[in-house]
Amino acid sequence: MKIVFELNRKPVELDIEPSETLAEVLRDRCRLTGVKVSCEAQVCGSCTVLVNQLPVSACTCLAYEVRGRRVTTIEGLADESGRLHPLQQAFLDHFAFQCGFCTPGMILAAKALLDENADPTDEEMIAHMDGNLCRCTGYLPILKAIRQASMAMRGQQ
């Protein structure tokens, strides 16, 4: 079947199997391997992408469901000139990743939060991010990075 959607600010038209997940389509057909698949059960958050700015687990979302929508992956987060998004910069500054496997999903989940709530409290950040697992960092550097990005995006830095 054919589907049309917007992927990282560009229109795409793909011929897919109805059973294909969004993660499979993005990784295998679109070669966007920044979409990382781990638990395949919507537990870990590593495959998080944004669909119309909302975080979605691409491992358990059928690609068919994003027809006509806007999909953002980590590859589409930097601006057109290649300048990093404040969250990407903050993750670098705070060493908010080690192996990096959870990082694309983590950054996109955080972007959804900051787009919705520009100045979240720690409790709000923890509640929003609780569905994204990281096995390396112990989470604190990620929390610090989201705080920095929130400030940067509000022009407080």
Add this chain to the structure above:
Amino acid sequence: MSEFTTVNHSVPRGDGIAKVTGSAIYASDIGLEHMAWAKVLRSPFAHARIVSIDASAAKRQPGVLDVLTADGLAGLSPYYGHAVKDHPLLAIGKVRFVGEPVAAVIAEDEPSAQEAVKKIVVKYEELTPVLDVDTALSAGAPLVHDKEYAGGAFRGFDDFPEGTGNICQAVHVEWGDVESALASAAHVAEGEFYFPMVYAYAMEPYVAVADYNSKSQLTVYSSAQHPFIVRHDLARVFGLPLANVRVIVPFVGGGYGSKSYTKVEPLAAACSWRTGRPVKFRLSVEEAMLTTRGDDARVRIRTAMDADGHLVARQATIHLNTGAYAENSPMVARKAANRIVGPYRIPNVKVDCLAVYTNTVPASSYRGLGGAQVTFPAESQIDELAEMTGCDPLQFRLENLAHRRESIHPGMRPIDADVPGDICQAADLLGWKEPLAPGHGRSICCSATDAGAHPVTLAMVQVYGDGSVSVMSGSTELGQGSHTVLAQIAAEEVGVPLERVRLVGSDTTVTLFERSTGASRTTTLMGRAVLEACREAIAQCKSMAAELLGVPAEELVEERGGIRCGQTRLTWAGIVERYFEMEGCSILGRAYLRKAGDLTLIPAFWEIGVVGLEMEVDEDTGKISVDSMVTIGDVGLAIHPAMTEGQDLGAATMGLGASLFEELIYDGQQLTNGTMLEYRVPRFSDMARNIQMKLVENRDGVGPYGAKGGGEGAVNPIGPCLANALYRATGVRIRTLPLTPERVWTALQQKRS
């Protein structure tokens, strides 16, 4: 002000941009032209004889290239294992745990392979399984392995005696006269402890892409931590020269020990060998949970002190549940036996540790390698003894901890750290003497683990005529930041900006041998090898400069990044270019570290784990939450302070998981919670409310600039910290982890009644 230009600074990570933009390539992202896919059929029984396998329907399915079973392994040496060669690529004659691969389908795409797996018909004759250690050790127990295996290539390093029956490995550690010391001791603490079966959950599951070509050259892209040991196993399985086997490890999505040693690579390679096509074999997380876990441990332990409050004896029996295959459990057994002593002066010690085969998922390395399993009983008992004498547990530790240069293990390296100083810093940061609120408890625990593994580490460095440098290292970048740290060391030594240094590896064809990436060794051993390789390149430059300038080498004055001779200044790069009179040249520096010189004594360094925490227990629900957590990293010198602290926090958080809620649970033959829906790991909301990481830099290690490794130590003390703090809060002593709300609540109820 640091005396260093690049090291000891928290410089940007070399892999940073790639990892925040999604361009970092992991083995799971690798695809090759004409690549086929493999999926395996797994055993539904813990112990059974394979009567027959009918793969005809699977082979007939469109898209299927072939089905590989044990019969198809003829011509190969079908068993692998670095310690004991007991692990077949596919079950041969027998299955030994639920989840063991029995047959592999190779197909044009992964869904076809998965579909065809269901069409394979296997007839089994069930055998009595051995599902726990006590049964395995009982007289007349069925044998998990009823044949003899050859030792693996790395068995000889550590002089392991052979096991018998269901004993995979028996380790005995003894000095002094434990029985006399126990008999005359003033106080003896005695108890039985249990550390659970845990899963490391590296978020990227095991994956290999193998290409066995028509020239009998095998290339494997893998998520392995130790590519050189994988290469060795592959060479043996296929009867290939080492030079024909190339193992490439791109970025790895988490390891924590679980990706140590060989996993999926031999089967992926056999599928390629069989079909003549590159083959990708990737596991789901559920399959990864059926591949490797940590050894659960039952520890019976007695610790004794004299009337003056000095430790006089420790006796322990450790039973590790090793599962169906040896993997690295012989080493876990060795390390558990060593590590149960802790950083204390104990004049009489006797430890017996058995790694025991059972019909469960094979156990192997898990962060801390036996350290977490034995620090729980060891440090719980230190608190129990302190209480018997009415002594403050911190004070009790201070009176018994070994000081720098004291020996804790006869024949091993003396303590190269300041453990008493470390726990005092933890006490200060935690507010040890502050009054405790009701329901709160505090504890500080410590461990000393013989880290670094066997020191064989080789490195090469190229210094180019344009002032850039490449470092060829066989250490794997698992996220711990080794590529950044090694580049920092090269930049520091050659005197070039960090941006001019490139890391190459891991790739067994273009980097020299490095035994492993684990045991917290990389900064210490590979870091030192890189430093020495840089200095060797510089020595060559000096000889070249002397020749170019027509002066004796002694007249050259070394400066940062080059030499001065009178008014003439030359950079190392400038010397290279002038020497060859050609642009684009480079020279090669190399270093070979082995067990010699100051690396003769094992361990290369003692990794010290010091954690302090304050927890709160909800007595109505039994739920524990961590209020404050302090880690002390006694690392000699932090080449990269922020990443070093990150290692401590990550290790401590992994320890929280194993201590509070992580546990693989078997119901009979079946693993009942083998999915991430049911296996609970720490989340954002489990973070301690206050976290402090402190580094201690006394430059007392054998690594570069006095550095020592970190990253595992902080796992070990978490379990006993929580158990001791719970005791202080409630008077309840729990000797089984994890401290789930149910377990804590039940214990509180029992105390009340």
